[in-house]
Amino acid sequence: MSTEIRVPTLGESVTEATIGRWFKKPGDAVKADEPLLELETDKVTLEVNxxxxxxxxxxVAKDGETVAPGALLGHIAEGAVTAIAVPASTPAETAAKTPAPAAPPPSPAAAKNAADLGVNVH
Incomplete structure (x- = not known):
């Protein structure tokens, strides 16, 4: 199944736009709402997601072409992206593999305050 990519409504008095550039090329994986291309009008530049x-x-419509609102720009093949399997790990496993960051040394003022209060900061 494929989904059409069309030029959105560009505004009340805007009747055409020029394709500035595509951010993706055929075969590239895309996420829903990810910017695909840039359209330029006489008033604004906008991204089509x-x-x-x-x-x-x-x-369908290449860089530099002029298109009207509703014009077909391209197609997305749904479900054609193959995901790479990544083994899941529990938060405990992740924590066990990640060393705790070393605590920064206390500032001289903090060390003095701690010493005055009898607190060991090391």
Whole structure:
């Protein structure tokens, strides 16, 4: 199944836009709402976000082309991205593998205050 990528509504008086550049190329993995391309109008530059997750299957409108609101820009193939399996670890395993950071030495003022109060800061 594929999802169409279309030019969004550009504003009341804006009738066309130019494709500035695509951030992705065909075959690249995309996440839902991830910026895919940049559109430039006479008033504003805006990003078009992915309407779904998957992979960029096709670019219909190339960099530099002029497009109207609603025009087809490309397609996203849903579910075509293969995920890399990463073994899950529990928070306890992660904590056991991660050494605790060394405590910074106390400032001279903090060391004096601790000494005055009889607290060992080491």
């Amino acid at each position: 992915a309407p779904a997750a998957g992979s960029l299957a096709e670019i």
